[in-house]
Amino acid sequence: MRKLYSGNFLLFLLFVCTTALGQVVTTVPEFPTANKEVTLIFDVSKAKDSRAAGLLGKTDDVFLWSGAGTTATANAFEYQPTGQTDFSKPFEPGRMTSLGNNRWQIKLTPRQYFNVPADKDIKKLGLLLKSGNGQHQTEDFIITIYDDALNASFSSPSESSFFVNANASISVVARASAPATLTLKRDNTVLVTEGNAETLTYSLNAGTEAGVRKTVVFEATTTTETARDTFYYTVKPSPVVEQRPSGIKDGVNYTSATSAILSLFAPHKEFVYVIGEFNNWQATSEYLMKRTPDGERYWLELNGLPAGEEVAYQYLVNGTLAVADPYTNKILDPNNDQYLTDANYPDLKDYPTGANGIVSVLQTNQQTYTWAVPDFERPDPKNLVVYELLVRDFVATRNYKTLTDTLSYFKRLGINAIELMPVMEFTGNDSWGYNPIFYFAPDKAYGTARELKMFIDACHQNGIAVILDIVLNQADYEFPYVKMYWDGSKPSANSPFFNQQATHPFSVFFDFNHESPATEEFVRRVTKFWLQEYNVDGFRFDLSKGFTQKNTGGDVGAWSAYDASRVENLKRIYDEIRAYDPTAYVILEHFADNTEEKELANYGMMFWGNLSHDYRNAAKGESVNMDWISYKKRGWQNPYLIGYVESHDEERLMYDVMQNGRSADSYNTRNLVTALNRAKLAAAFSLLVPGPKLLWQFGELGYDVNIDFNGRTGAKPLRWEYQNDAERQKLYKVYSELIKLKTNEAVFKTSDYSLSFDGMVKRMVLVEGNTTAFMIGNFDVRRRTEEAKFPAVGTWYDYFTGESVNITNPVEQIVLQPGEFRIFTTNRLSTPQAGLVPWQNVALSAEDELAARSTSVYPNPFEDKAQVEINSNYRGEVTLTLLDLTGRLIQKEVISKDRENIQHTLHYGKVGAGIYLLQVEIGQGKTIKKMVKLY
Numbered sequence: 001m002r003k004l005y006s007g008n009f010l011l012f013l014l015f016v017c018t019t020a021l022g023q024v025v026t027t028v029p030e031f032p033t034a035n036k037e038v039t040l041i042f043d044v045s046k047a048k049d050s051r052a053a054g055l056l057g058k059t060d061d062v063f064l065w066s067g068a069g070t071t072a073t074a075n076a077f078e079y080q081p082t083g084q085t086d087f088s089k090p091f092e093p094g095r096m097t098s099l100g101n102n103r104w105q106i107k108l109t110p111r112q113y114f115n116v117p118a119d120k121d122i123k124k125l126g127l128l129l130k131s132g133n134g135q136h137q138t139e140d141f142i143i144t145i146y147d148d149a150l151n152a153s154f155s156s157p158s159e160s161s162f163f164v165n166a167n168a169s170i171s172v173v174a175r176a177s178a179p180a181t182l183t184l185k186r187d188n189t190v191l192v193t194e195g196n197a198e199t200l201t202y203s204l205n206a207g208t209e210a211g212v213r214k215t216v217v218f219e220a221t222t223t224t225e226t227a228r229d230t231f232y233y234t235v236k237p238s239p240v241v242e243q244r245p246s247g248i249k250d251g252v253n254y255t256s257a258t259s260a261i262l263s264l265f266a267p268h269k270e271f272v273y274v275i276g277e278f279n280n281w282q283a284t285s286e287y288l289m290k291r292t293p294d295g296e297r298y299w300l301e302l303n304g305l306p307a308g309e310e311v312a313y314q315y316l317v318n319g320t321l322a323v324a325d326p327y328t329n330k331i332l333d334p335n336n337d338q339y340l341t342d343a344n345y346p347d348l349k350d351y352p353t354g355a356n357g358i359v360s361v362l363q364t365n366q367q368t369y370t371w372a373v374p375d376f377e378r379p380d381p382k383n384l385v386v387y388e389l390l391v392r393d394f395v396a397t398r399n400y401k402t403l404t405d406t407l408s409y410f411k412r413l414g415i416n417a418i419e420l421m422p423v424m425e426f427t428g429n430d431s432w433g434y435n436p437i438f439y440f441a442p443d444k445a446y447g448t449a450r451e452l453k454m455f456i457d458a459c460h461q462n463g464i465a466v467i468l469d470i471v472l473n474q475a476d477y478e479f480p481y482v483k484m485y486w487d488g489s490k491p492s493a494n495s496p497f498f499n500q501q502a503t504h505p506f507s508v509f510f511d512f513n514h515e516s517p518a519t520e521e522f523v524r525r526v527t528k529f530w531l532q533e534y535n536v537d538g539f540r541f542d543l544s545k546g547f548t549q550k551n552t553g554g555d556v557g558a559w560s561a562y563d564a565s566r567v568e569n570l571k572r573i574y575d576e577i578r579a580y581d582p583t584a585y586v587i588l589e590h591f592a593d594n595t596e597e598k599e600l601a602n603y604g605m606m607f608w609g610n611l612s613h614d615y616r617n618a619a620k621g622e623s624v625n626m627d628w629i630s631y632k633k634r635g636w637q638n639p640y641l642i643g644y645v646e647s648h649d650e651e652r653l654m655y656d657v658m659q660n661g662r663s664a665d666s667y668n669t670r671n672l673v674t675a676l677n678r679a680k681l682a683a684a685f686s687l688l689v690p691g692p693k694l695l696w697q698f699g700e701l702g703y704d705v706n707i708d709f710n711g712r713t714g715a716k717p718l719r720w721e722y723q724n725d726a727e728r729q730k731l732y733k734v735y736s737e738l739i740k741l742k743t744n745e746a747v748f749k750t751s752d753y754s755l756s757f758d759g760m761v762k763r764m765v766l767v768e769g770n771t772t773a774f775m776i777g778n779f780d781v782r783r784r785t786e787e788a789k790f791p792a793v794g795t796w797y798d799y800f801t802g803e804s805v806n807i808t809n810p811v812e813q814i815v816l817q818p819g820e821f822r823i824f825t826t827n828r829l830s831t832p833q834a835g836l837v838p839w840q841n842v843a844l845s846a847e848d849e850l851a852a853r854s855t856s857v858y859p860n861p862f863e864d865k866a867q868v869e870i871n872s873n874y875r876g877e878v879t880l881t882l883l884d885l886t887g888r889l890i891q892k893e894v895i896s897k898d899r900e901n902i903q904h905t906l907h908y909g910k911v912g913a914g915i916y917l918l919q920v921e922i923g924q925g926k927t928i929k930k931m932v933k934l935y
Helices: 050-055 400-405 407-413 449-461 517-533 556-560 564-580 594-603 612-619 653-660 672-687 720-724 726-744 846-854
Strands: 025-028 038-043 062-069 097-100 103-108 124-131 141-144 152-156 161-164 169-186 189-205 213-221 226-235 251-256 259-265 272-276 297-302 310-317 321-323 359-363 385-389 417-420 424-426 436-442 465-470 538-541 585-588 606-610 641-644 693-696 752-756 761-768 771-778 784-787 794-798 804-807 813-816 821-825 855-858 865-871 876-884 889-897 901-907 914-922 925-933
Touching: 025 141, 050 124, 152 213, 169 226, 259 310, 272 297, 385 726, 400 407, 400 449, 407 726, 436 517, 449 465, 465 517, 465 585, 517 538, 517 564, 564 585, 564 594, 594 606, 612 653, 612 672, 653 672, 672 726, 672 771, 672 821, 720 726, 771 813, 813 821, 813 846, 846 855, 846 914, 846 925, 855 914, 855 925, 865 914, 876 901, 889 901
Parallel strands: 152 226, 161 226, 385 417, 385 693, 417 465, 465 538, 538 585, 585 606, 606 641, 641 693
Antiparallel strands: 025 038, 038 103, 062 124, 097 103, 124 141, 152 169, 169 189, 169 213, 213 226, 251 259, 259 297, 272 310, 310 321, 310 359, 424 436, 752 761, 761 771, 771 821, 784 813, 794 804, 794 821, 855 865, 865 901, 876 889, 876 914, 914 925
């Protein structure tokens, strides 16, 4: 989501405008003022931002997005036209008029259009063109607004500061707003003077004095006024060639409390300066970086740094591009930091005066974080239950501190891993995070680095691993290594990191070349950094199928086919990670051919397993086979398939069921309570399949907001109030019980299991030692009477009711209501809270179901006695047997039923307080009622 731009602009840096403003934007008059109409004319064909391509050829639907600033150095969007608030919608006052050939114009009077008070000056306008929906746009432009007086300005060169070759000829064109005496000076030496003129032209020889900044001033003078404009140039320097000191890595290397060595990997570059608060952002000779003999790196030691204080800096590359350090641990962003509050990032350093664009920050003598759990024992990868969340959409404050305070929620749920959607610095403050720009800096929108470490530490104290979703398939434009190697619309051919065109059809930003040595080293640095500096437990690699150099264009099938080179890339990354962290999780979002995934899983990598479509359809009451959730079905050696019903990329199960679910008779899956029970059914038949599993945030509460609400990646409403809904709380508790079974009971970790997941009634059998578990569930919207197919005769225990069931016939029939599922085990487990599922007694035949429906017991709980009521056509003996939870006989009696409805008093005054089971046998039918005695 785009934020309103302000202050300094993405492509206008202190030392050069990468787009010559005069080529794209012209004004009539040439010296626009605040109170008179000005015509702004844009030539979109000359825009440099790749996003502007979507504006080419248009004849309408192009809009101005703009602002006005009252000082030369401050926010150019300080004042904005009324109603300009939503970048994704057309802004009618800014509708442009087509002049043909990709040229557009608009007329406006700045003070009126931007609502600037009469007592405020207007010094500049910030401008860009966009499509109505905001998906296509130019880069940002600044135009100067002049005082209503004599003005002077350079038309050429268009840059305010630049570097040139020795003896280069600089074409100078300068204009005044009225006839005047025009003078051109270099370092206070007059080069040329013309009287009573409005335009001055001159060919300036740059000279040979390398590395020395020259000042060129144009002066227009009348008898009453003088106006000036200035540009600066420097003859390109020749760096000292010298090897870096031993042990120096790219980025910041702290050497003392007041010194640091900076190193920048920058092959194919001629020279690099360090600029920052220590030299007033000027390219001065003492800050010219040394070049290594191989020509690939530049380095420099900074001395006299203030101990323990943050210092902002950039690299000025080839004298034309200022970028932040690609390895920085923190950035300051003039376009987005202004929207952060203390809730996001307390005591944030002010953006430095004189800087332009994103700057990096260094700090000597930083306080080291002391880990409470330095040696966390990670959960077995075979039995992970991963909770995926987006900080932005999980807690109202959108910060790590609140997330840390919420860990009790995860503990009650029982998960053993949290997967954070990308938290490395991304473009803007409001994002899913798949547009990374700085890989060693946590995004400030969620909090400080220390707060992130405290969250990870707290997770470890609670037995919860932390997995980072990491984006190394692509980077956004503001990543320094994209900008440093850029040909105007795409990465340059000599980029050490990026393909000029993505090798696959799913790239959104700029595609890493994972067979490039530079990319290989960068991946090593990134993964090692987060494992060691932040103590994370592993990574989920976004779009790992994109780690290929096999160009498949738009053919998704060809891209997904087995790719030997991609396999080698991923094995290399895995080996490198395991070399410095032998137990780190390596999880791939891959979705490639099973042959490739099987090979990589057998090698040790884990995989996202997307079963959302099948499980949502099953929950809706459709006949589907979901057995691809099983790693054994795929023929894998290791149970490293992280199956899931929901993820950030998939539609919500509850939303889909409530919008599109089936119904029959009075049973309607689109009813909220029914849909929640369908969610329990899907959860049971996904979570309990052996192998790791993943939940997407709030699925355990039945989150039912459409994925496209506010746009697919837009912020979604928080629904913490769901916790106050009794039926949604039951779903949460069912999830908790299922996770408890999965993580605590050996039988649900077994490799000896079989699935029968086709048809409407689905079954699973699991065996571990002397314990067997059997699951059966009805995904139909109608009642089903089926052969239960228990794997063995004998006594079985129904988990959610605690009821014991004696199976004497392998083909015993079972009656299942729509959505009903049962989890049976051969050993009795601790029974969950009553009422979490809407059924109580197992009906092993139609007679059993009839007995259950015709029998009621009240009051319940009771004190000394209770009533049993039976209402049916049956006549004959009825046996009433009271059992404790171990199945031990407490009391038994036989009564006679000689009419349709009978009531019988149960006298249990001598029975101790506790939970009991009343078994009622009515002819061939049997049912069990749970009873609670209070005293």
